[in-house]
Amino acid sequence: MSTSSPLRGVFPILATCFDQDGSIDYASQERLVEFCIDQGTHGLVTLANASEGHLLSDEEKRTLLSFVLKRVADRVPVIVTVNHPSAPVAAAAAVYAQTEGASAIMSLPPFFGRWRAGPAEIEAFFHILDQAVSIPLVLQDHALSDIQMSTSDIIGLAEKFDRFTHVKLESGNIIHKARGFATAIGTSLEGVFGGNSGMFLPEEVEAGCCGTMPACYMPDVFRRTWDLLEDEQADEAVDFFAPFSRLAAYEKDVCNRCVWKTLLVERGVISNDFVREPVPGFATDWQKQQLLRVARHAGLFDL
Numbered sequence: 001m002s003t004s005s006p007l008r009g010v011f012p013i014l015a016t017c018f019d020q021d022g023s024i025d026y027a028s029q030e031r032l033v034e035f036c037i038d039q040g041t042h043g044l045v046t047l048a049n050a051s052e053g054h055l056l057s058d059e060e061k062r063t064l065l066s067f068v069l070k071r072v073a074d075r076v077p078v079i080v081t082v083n084h085p086s087a088p089v090a091a092a093a094a095v096y097a098q099t100e101g102a103s104a105i106m107s108l109p110p111f112f113g114r115w116r117a118g119p120a121e122i123e124a125f126f127h128i129l130d131q132a133v134s135i136p137l138v139l140q141d142h143a144l145s146d147i148q149m150s151t152s153d154i155i156g157l158a159e160k161f162d163r164f165t166h167v168k169l170e171s172g173n174i175i176h177k178a179r180g181f182a183t184a185i186g187t188s189l190e191g192v193f194g195g196n197s198g199m200f201l202p203e204e205v206e207a208g209c210c211g212t213m214p215a216c217y218m219p220d221v222f223r224r225t226w227d228l229l230e231d232e233q234a235d236e237a238v239d240f241f242a243p244f245s246r247l248a249a250y251e252k253d254v255c256n257r258c259v260w261k262t263l264l265v266e267r268g269v270i271s272n273d274f275v276r277e278p279v280p281g282f283a284t285d286w287q288k289q290q291l292l293r294v295a296r297h298a299g300l301f302d303l
Contacts, residue, residue, distance in 0.1 A: 006043075006077050006103070007043065007077060007079070007103070007104060007136060007138070007165070007166055007190070007191060007193075007210070007211070008042060008191060008210045008211050009041075009042025009043065009210075009211045009226060010040075010041050010042050010043075010211060010212060010214075010219060010222040010223050010226050011041065011042060011043040011044060011045050011077075011079060011193070011211055011212070011213045012036050012041055012044060012045065012213070012214055012215065012216035012219045012222070013044075013045040013046075013048045013050040013051055013213055013214070013215055013216055014029075014032060014033065014036070014044055014045065014046045014051055014068065014216055015032065015050070015051060015052070015215070015216055015258055015261050015264065015270070016029070016051050016052045016053070016056065016064065016258075016276075017029045017032060017261075017270045017271070017272070018272065018274040018275070018276060019271075019272065019274070020272060020274060022274070022276060022277065024060060024063075024064060025270070025271060025272065026067060027271070028269070028270035028271045028272070029064070029067065029068070029071075029270075030067075030071055031269055031270060032216065032264065032269055032270055033068060033071045033072060034071075035216075035219070035267075035269045036216055036219045037072070037075055037076060039219040039220040039223055040219070040220070040223040041076060041219045041222075041223060042076060042077075042211065042223075042226075043076045043077040043078065043079065043103070044068070044072065044076060044077075044078050044079070045078070045079045045080075045081065045106065045213055046064070046065060046068045046078060046079075046080055046081070047061055047064070047065060047080055047081040047082070048081040048106070048213075049081070049142070049144065050215055050216075050258065051081070052258055052275065052276050053081055053083070054083070055276040056276075061093075062096060065080060065096075065097060065100055065102075066100050069100045069101040069102065070101075074101065077103030077104065078101070078102055078103050079102070079103060079104045079105070079106050079138060079213075080094075080097040080102040080104070080105055080106070081105075081106045081107070081140070082094045082097060082105050082106070082107050082129075083107055083108050084110070085110045085111060085112040085115070085117075086110075087110065087124065087125045087128040087129070088128065090107060090110075090125070090128075090129060091128050091129055091131075091132035091133075092132075094107075094129055094132055094133050095132050095133060098133045098134070098135050102135060103135060103136070104135050104136040104137065104138055104165075104166070105129065105133060105135060105136070105137050105138065106137075106138040106139075106140050106168065107125075107126075107129065107137065107138070107139065107140060108139075108140045108142055108144065108145045108147075109122045109125065109139070109145050109147045109149065110122065110125045111145045111146065111147060116145070116146060116147055117147065119153065122147070122149075122157070123157060123160070126139070126157055126161055126164060127160075127161065129163075130161040130162065130163045130164060133163065134163070135163065136163055136164075136165040136166060136190070137161070137163045137164045137165065137166075138165070138166040138167065138168055138193070139154060139157065139164065139166075139167050139168070140167075140168045140170065140195075141154065141167055141168065141169050141170060141171045141177075142168075142170040142171055142195070143170065143171045143172075148171070148172075149171075151177060151180035151181055151184075154167055154181075155181065155184045155188055155189065158184065158188040158189045159188045164189075165189060165190040165191070166189065166190055166191050166192065166193060166210075167181070167189065167191075167192050167193070168192075168193040168194075168195050168213055169192060169193065169194060169195055169196075169209075170195030170196050174194055174195065174196060174204070175200065175203055175204060175207045176207075178192050178194065178204060178207040178208050178209050179207050179208060181208065182208050185208065185210075190210070191209075191210030191211065192208065192209050192210060193209060193210060193211050193212060193213050194209045194211070194212045194213070195212070195213055196252060197214050197215060197248040197249070197251055197252040198212040198213070198214030198222060198248055199245045199248035199249045199252065200245065201214075201222065201225055201226070201229075201241060201245075202225065202229060202234060202237050202238050202241060205226075205229050206234070211226075212226075214248065215248075215251060215260055216264070217251075217260055217261075217263040217264050217267065217300075218244060218247070218263075218300055218303075220303055221241070221244045221300070221303070224240060225237050225240060225241040225244075228240060243297070243298040243299060244298050244299075244300070246294065246298060247294050247295055247298040247300065250291065250294045251263075251291070254282070254287070254290075254291070255282070255287060255288075255291045257275065257280045257283075258275045259273075259275065259280060259282065259283045259287065259288065259291070260291065261273040261274075261275065262288045262291055262292065263291065263292070263295055263300065266292060266295070266301065267300075267301065273288070
């Protein structure tokens with residue numbers, strides 16, 4: 001386990017901003033980075049699933065990554081997602097990210113279609129990543145991979161690899177799972193991040209999570225909630241966050257796959273809410289209007 005990682009707090013996942021022709025809108029991307037930093041985020045995540053990273057070409061990933069890291073300019077740590085079923089390919093991407101200035105690498109266990117890696121393959125994958133970089137590794141425990149990993153499985157990997165320092169939980173009962181890592185924190189692991197859009201942030205922190213990686217449309221909400229929790233004002237944190245928790249749940253279960261970028265347009269941060277083709281069938285004007293109503297009811301546009 002490395003001991004120099006600054007990974008703690010609110011780490012929003014940056015959306016990838018697109019023009020109508022499908023190219024990356026770097027002017028909007030720059031505004032989004034500044035918006036998140038201005039709202040007090042402790043760090044950022046890029047090229048993740050909520051960044052539509054899986055829909056970018058290799059060249060786009062490198063160009064966008066370099067742009068984001070240059071714009072951030074070490075003001076906050078940036079976690080870069082690297083997913084690929086091939087360990088050498090993933091390692092090469094991780095090395096590039098580190099060279100450009102990434103603070104950590106986040107990866108799912110390797111999978112491809114219906115092919116699932118077994119325990120030995122997962123260990124080999126993270127061994128290769130661990131040998132390739134000198135920055136922290138974050139395992140993303142997500143249902144997307146369809147790989148079930150127990151807390152003991154994950155702790156076992158952390159005990160073997162020095163740079164395997166954090167876990168992001170998004171599979172199963174993450175609050176219960178976070179509690180299962182309690183004995184490993186400070187020894188084999190440095191921290192556990194909550195996922196699932198951060199909709200239960202106060203409860204995740206109570207369970208021992210060191211932070212959250214939500215979508216990026218309300219970093220101010222997450223930072224205020226975090227600060228209240230840090231000040232041991234748990235009841236006030238829950239009261240403030242409750243209406244936004246409903247919005248986060250709606251985003252996750254109804255307007256996922258980045259359809260929630262509509263909220264960033266409404267907040268004046270980015271120019272367009274385009275998602276990359278094929279556009280999800282539920283990305284209709286009606287659905288977006290309902291999303292906006294949920295957000296208004298929560299008070300998002302009154303902040």
